[in-house]
Amino acid sequence: MTVIERREVALVDLLDRLLAGGVVITGDITLRIADVDLVRIDLNALISSVNAQVPSPWGD
């Protein structure tokens, strides 16, 4: 439990920076920021449903 918690915390800190920070450069392959924000919401939904019903995707 502790290990999973620690990994989750690190991931969410990382995502704060990788999805909301960093220089935004429109590459040849375009993902708009709005899409990335949506991803975070999906992620929230995903994790709450995971917690409620099935084992954590981080395994162990």
Added chain:
Amino acid sequence: MTGLRYVYAVCHPFGTPLQSQLSGVAGDPPRLLHHHGLVAVVSHVPERDFAEGPLRSHLEDLDWLTATARAHQGVIDALTVVTTPLPLRLGTVFRDDSGVRVMIEEREESLRRTLERLHGRVEWGVKVYAEPEPADGAQGGAGSDDGVPAGKAVSGRDYLRQRRMRMRTNENMWERAEAFAGRLHETLAAFAEDSRLHAPQNATLSGASGRNVLNAAYLVPREESEEFVELVDRQKDDVPGMRVELTGPWAAYSFAGEE
């Protein structure tokens, strides 16, 4: 020859070689693409995963996102040892090397300006959590007696009174938490060169206990880091119900955008 180009960061040229067994996104060790006196750090990644459609759906796959985010971070960390990288947002992908070169040419001036601004700086993350009065989910660690014997049968009136008291205590606690977080942020922001407030983290996502009332990033010259950490340490003393968490040093992700 085929494959797309995933760009992690742009840097000034650096002499020291990158740590050798760095796996990189999609398992492709990062390569340096020199152009116009700047360096883009890139990996060759397959179209089947990084073209627009696949990338979009991958970003909703937590395992994939986790692996990619960690690989990205691994490269940025290695760069941080040898230079001050300007990190790009996760998932910045170009068709080929010439696409990357064109980007450098088009943005040269602003890239240089930002690199200059961040030179020798690191980012520290500071989060404050307010722990609600022990009622649920207390972690098994250090014992915190709340004095109220739980599970005793009480009359309806006693129950209501206790509940009201608990609600009032919690309200006070949120106020104190806000005030504490505000003071802490003010102190740290005054020390740091710059600061950013991130959205508070969702407890379900972070798995952390308590409510996240401050999620901030501070830009600090590398040589003042020790002092900054000590400052955080001093502020977090003796405040019941508040937990302060420090993360870092990070590359200056939160300060890489235009001012």
